[in-house]
Amino acid sequence: MDTRHALVRPPSSRMGEGLVTHIERSDDVDYGLAVRQWQAYVDALHAAGWTTTEVEAADELPDSVFVEDAMVVYGDLAVIARPGADERRAETEAAEVAVRARGYRIAHIEAPGTLDGGDVLKHDGRVWVGLGGRTNEAGVEQLRAHLAPLGADVIGVPVRKVLHLKSAVTALPDGTVVGHGPLVDDPDVWAGHFLDVPEESGAHVVVLDAGTVLMASSAPASAALFRERGLDVVTVDISEFEKMEGCVTCLSVRLRGVPR
Ligand SMILES: NC(=O)NCCC[C@H](N)C(=O)O
Numbered sequence: 001m002d003t004r005h006a007l008v009r010p011p012s013s014r015m016g017e018g019l020v021t022h023i024e025r026s027d028d029v030d031y032g033l034a035v036r037q038w039q040a041y042v043d044a045l046h047a048a049g050w051t052t053t054e055v056e057a058a059d060e061l062p063d064s065v066f067v068e069d070a071m072v073v074y075g076d077l078a079v080i081a082r083p084g085a086d087e088r089r090a091e092t093e094a095a096e097v098a099v100r101a102r103g104y105r106i107a108h109i110e111a112p113g114t115l116d117g118g119d120v121l122k123h124d125g126r127v128w129v130g131l132g133g134r135t136n137e138a139g140v141e142q143l144r145a146h147l148a149p150l151g152a153d154v155i156g157v158p159v160r161k162v163l164h165l166k167s168a169v170t171a172l173p174d175g176t177v178v179g180h181g182p183l184v185d186d187p188d189v190w191a192g193h194f195l196d197v198p199e200e201s202g203a204h205v206v207v208l209d210a211g212t213v214l215m216a217s218s219a220p221a222s223a224a225l226f227r228e229r230g231l232d233v234v235t236v237d238i239s240e241f242e243k244m245e246g247c248v249t250c251l252s253v254r255l256r257g258v259p260r
Helices: 031-047 086-101 137-150 220-228
Strands: 004-008 051-054 071-074 077-080 105-108 120-123 126-131 153-158 169-171 177-179 194-196 206-209 212-216 232-236 253-256
Touching: 004 031, 004 086, 031 051, 031 232, 071 086, 071 120, 071 137, 071 253, 077 086, 077 137, 086 105, 086 253, 120 169, 126 137, 137 153, 212 220, 220 232
Parallel strands: 004 051, 077 105, 126 153, 177 194, 212 232
Antiparallel strands: 004 253, 071 077, 120 126, 169 177, 206 212
């Protein structure tokens, strides 16, 4: 079964107060523009055949639009994250309600473990988890224990230069891992199937289907590279989310082919 359903969460009007770690804080986050960009992102998912569920908006949680960080979904199991930043811990509650309502089994990362969904890259039975920022060793161990019965091979990898593993690398539909060289701690993890892309945000793709990726319009040279490889590339402007250290992956949780 190939269902395509995604969880999304509307931006908080306080999103400009969210966390920034590796970039300068911007004082000109435009909430009205962010809402329009978020809607265009959701529209792009719909245009590609995806349906969506909105997790209940939370104005008091500035980073809640980055719903990907709230969980890791694998097969029929949703592992609810325990965000590495205290300020983001309360985001998981409503996200859990939404994924439970879709029929997923639920597990939790527990203290002292921390794990952000943005640190988890999955492809074909392999699950790479970024260590060094928001996710700790205990979080990786717990995720490994939850996913082992499902046959997943969980591999910890270093992340020091950017916020999350998926701020550094994501995977194209054929499993090629894409990253902007200067921001990837150890590209040898993916030796033989790593593609260096010319722009930071060129490293961020959402796989819409076997031949199509969604990415930010801020990486035109990387988009051209992917098109040369035969992919269809859909682009969206997410400038207001990039100011808050977000990228296209963080704005949704993709649910592929399970429960209902
Ligand atoms: N998965 C992601 O890369 N999420 C982006 C989170 C950005 C947010 N401002 C944060 O620092 O947590």
